[in-house]
Amino acid sequence: MTDKPYHDIPGTVLFDAEQSRKGFHLNQFCMSLMKAENREAFKADERAYLDRWPMSEEQKQAVLDRDWNRMIALGGNIYFTSKIAATDGLSFQQIAAKMSGVSQEEYAQMMLSGGRSVEGNRSKSEKR
Amino acid sequence: MTDKPYHDIPGTVLFDAEQSRKGFHLNQFCMSLMKAENREAFKADERAYLDRWPMSEEQKQAVLDRDWNRMIALGGNIYFTSKIAATDGLSFQQIAAKMSGVSQEEYAQMMLSGGRSVEGNRSKSEKR
Amino acid sequence: MARITAGVATSHVPAIGAALDNGRADEPYWRPVFAGYEASKRWIAEHKPDVIILVYNDHASAFSLELIPTFAIGCAEEFQPADEGWGPRPVPPVKGHPELAWHMAERLILDEFDMTIVNKMDVDHGLTVPLSLMFGQPAEWPCRVIPLAVNVVQYPPPTGNRCYRLGQAIRRAVEAFPEDLKVVVFGTGGMSHQLQGPRAGLINSAFDRDFLDRLVGDPVAQSKVPHLDYVREAGSEGIELVMWLIMRGALDEQVREVHRFYHVPASNTAVGHLILENAG
Amino acid sequence: MARITAGVATSHVPAIGAALDNGRADEPYWRPVFAGYEASKRWIAEHKPDVIILVYNDHASAFSLELIPTFAIGCAEEFQPADEGWGPRPVPPVKGHPELAWHMAERLILDEFDMTIVNKMDVDHGLTVPLSLMFGQPAEWPCRVIPLAVNVVQYPPPTGNRCYRLGQAIRRAVEAFPEDLKVVVFGTGGMSHQLQGPRAGLINSAFDRDFLDRLVGDPVAQSKVPHLDYVREAGSEGIELVMWLIMRGALDEQVREVHRFYHVPASNTAVGHLILENAG
Ligand SMILES: [Fe+3]
Ligand SMILES: [Fe+3]
Known part of the structure; x- marks a missing residue:
């Protein structure tokens, strides 16, 4: 969109409405990892846990691949995706x-x- | 308090900060009655259900007595206490x-x- | 460009929804209430808005005392009717307009309104009764709806002036939306009523009629009226009327009054209703 | 009468909390960071505020995307440290000041700030790291804390101007509180940092130092700086700096700079810190 001057900033994705709408379920999945029992369930079977969330296949794959930039591109917000990092001990x-x-x-x-x-x-x- | 001119209105309790603080748990109990299973549990044993909430004894008694004005005086808000009425079919x-x-x-x-x-x-x- | 073409004000008494849902709209008690909306149904069927921005208050349905937003805008795809203690109303789910709602949220915040953005929320009679009054009982609501929930349960609600100014900001936001949409703003709640205590049942028709006149003809003066006057004159729940000022602020200074209806009682409440069109 | 005596600004980097909690504060990497707060600990031990109004942002801990308040004020008796994915920080629970917080909420809403009132909320590193920096590791925090959470995660945050004006309104609200309380306002977050994408690790010391100077000496000019400048110059998470303007707005136009500290890096972030006293 032409009215988003922040698209001009390199290497940066602003978490605006467009990103937030795209990433809603991805980020809500990440948020679920704040509970210890969910972290366990995710670690036990990542794919099965991801399938509980209405995320796109691309989003699920980005999580499985720990492709952090891809997650951001697909609507992830760093404060949410960092909960995956915390689960991984990163x-x-x-x-x-x-x-x-x-x-x-x-x-x-x-x-x-x-x-x-x-x-x-x-x-x-x-x-x- | 002298800075509450609405205390001059007869037969009326404004749900202000003072009332809200007093009635927090009473109102949260009422809110729980929005779920069918909680309405059943409450109807099955009102006293036991009330004891799950950190309400004052006076508040619990006002609920058991269906003393609607007393509930309001003790911090209840009508939109919350009306959920008890709904449970009673009133x-x-x-x-x-x-x-x-x-x-x-x-x-x-x-x-x-x-x-x-x-x-x-x-x-x-x-x-x- | 999106544009606001008209405003609708109406009470949102829960008993009206119950009467309709339980097939009692033809009873002598209810017939005059629904009769007041017959012209409105024809008007909106002809007017055909694409989107309704529906200003209402939640009544301890979506928001408990844990978190009380002053202004919350619903940006979700869909909103389900809330279970208010009798099971959810048998009405269709409400389809949102996320593009416009998010656009509004962004513009309003940059315009220095401190909105709460909500992406998951059930909607209670405050939102669904006005839709029922205007559209009857369709299988689906005929347009998109953006819920705008205002706190009027926990004192203090936003001031009349703030509400009026929010309406003006909503207009600016809508007019900056590139898509060609016809938008109608609903202001709901009121009129005079008090649901609690020994003064329950208060009705002040003189106040209500004066409010209707001033809302149409001199909204700026009405926006200066303090909360205390509403509570004293129109009852502790009459304060809901401040929400009508949001609708009014979104319209032209001069409006055409297309329809007016006033009736006492519906349950504990005076029913008031206005349809206002922008003169332009 | 309650009065605001001073303001404290500080970054709230989570790794600082982790370093302290894991007994690594004496390591060469961390020693200079904590050294910058030695004078601050002495200052606050002497200054002895009764209440801290702590302006911070939640980082997807208490608020998910379901509901995003622009300004949320914590009115509860107590707030627990949040589990951010590693278990809650081993710090004492935060005791609120419900009387003052509710009073502020009421005044701010009547002053036309559209606050969200929160009565149940966990608080994350954004709130607890500044307390740790200023008070170390006590068994209990030595004063009451009113959390004021600002959305800076979902674009757009409130404008700098709105933040500055909120600070001024907070001052009016505090000064209208009848009890004799000494209140210090904390503004936290920043300084320059970017946590995401190929530009992660951005630090702009020139921008940060200029910001510190202008916050002290010309806050009105700083309050007009648009979001885009912060993001471009100070990184996508550098936008947190708008919260410092809330603290600054609550102080006198002229302030005494008691302490300043600036250090790079703490993890991904430039650490900045100011203590400002009202001249009066
Ligand atoms: Fe209502
Ligand atoms: Fe932060």
Whole structure:
């Protein structure tokens, strides 16, 4: 849509109405992992647990693949999908590394060195 | 409290913060009666069902007595307490008659004749 | 571009729904009530809105005391009739309009109204009785409905001024929606009634008629009336009338009064009803 | 009369809570973070607020997508730490101040802020990490806390201007409370961070430092900055900074900056922290 200037920001998906509608059931599934018994049920049989939710096949596959960027593209919100990470015993930093396509060591080192620079990351138009 | 001018209105309890805090558990009990199985459990043993809720003894007694005005005084809100009436098979008009201390016939007749007049009912100061 | 063409105000007395659902609409008690809506049914069948924005209040059905939103907008695909203690009303599910509802939520928040977005909610008589009055008993409701629930149960409700201004903001939001939709806003609840205590059964026809006149002709003045006046004059549940100001705020300053109906009683309540069309 | 004496702003990074809870605060990575709050702990031990109004956001803990309030005020007696997927943090339950919270809710609604009143809610790291940073690991929190949850997860959050004006309204509400209470307002979240996608790990220290300066010295100008600037410059989760404007709005125009701390990184985030006292 032309009236969404934030689509110009690279590597970023704003969790707006469009994403929220797309991801409703995916995110509600993630929310269910706040209960210990649901985490157990999910771990015991991921596919069966996912099938309890009216999610799209693509969304289910993205969860099974732990494809964190794909989950976001399909309407996931990071505060929801991070509950899958918590279930897996992964930290925010570990999935952030995966989403930005580097090893955890590289990512941690980047953060220690002051983080990812905003230069070149403000607008798709300045990206080479 | 001096800053509550609505306390001047006769025969009326405004459901303000004070009432809401007092009546929280009473009203939450009432809300539970929206589920058919809870209505059954309540009807089967009212006292036992009430004891599941952290209500005051006075509140429980008011429910057992179907003392609708007392429930309101103790923090009940009419939209909540009317769920007890629904469980009993009573209409809003039947409990309104009880709260205003007349028979259902008298109350229904009053409504047919145009309802209770506001004259003399605006302020405690005009009440004889 | 979507546009708001008209406003409908009506009481939403639960006993009206019960009378209809139980086949008692032809009884002498109820006949005059439903007769007042015959012209309205013809009007809306002709007017054919695509979407109704239905302003109402929840009566301890969807919202308990655990969480009380001042303004909640329903963005779901569908809303089921609530079980209010007698089983759900035998009416069709309410189909929402998520695109427009989400668009409105976004615009209203950026316009500095602090909306609560709701994606799962049952709707009680406050929403379904107005639909029954206007559409009768169809197998499906003939248009989409966006529920806009206003807190009037826990004191304090939003002020009349805030409600009126929300109506104006709703209009701005609707008019910024690109799709060509005909939107009618319903304001529901009231008129004078008190359901509780020794003053139960209060009816103030003079207040009600004055309110109807001012809502049509001088809504800004009416929007300044404090809560205390409603409660004192129109009963503790008469405060629901502030919701009519939301509908009114969404219309032109000058409106055409297409229909008016006033009747006492329906159960404990004075029934009031207006249809207003934008002059433009 | 209750009065607001000071404001505290701080990031509320979950990893900070985990570091403390797991006894890792003395590790080289974490030592500089906690060192930045040593002066703050002394300040608050001396300042002794009776009540903290703690502005934060819920991170899909108490609120799912079923219901998203823009502004929710916690009026309960007590709030339990939420299980965010690792079990609840081992911190004391949070004792509320229902009298003041309800008073605020009432005043704010009459002041035309469309609050959601919440009487049952678990509180996540957004609320508990700031308490841990300021008070360490006591057996009980030393004062009452009123949670004020702001939606910043679902776009759009309230505007900066709306947040600043809410802060001003909070001040009016607190000052109308008859009891003699010392109240400190916390604004939490931020600073620059992005947790998602290929741009994860974004840190913009220049933006953060400028924000700190402007929040102290020219908050009205800062309150006009649109959401897009925060997201572009400070990352998709950097938008949390709008919550600091609520705290700032509750203070005098002129404030005394008692303490400032800025550090990169804590996990994915730039940690910022301010203590501001009213000049009066
Ligand atoms: Fe109603
Ligand atoms: Fe946060």
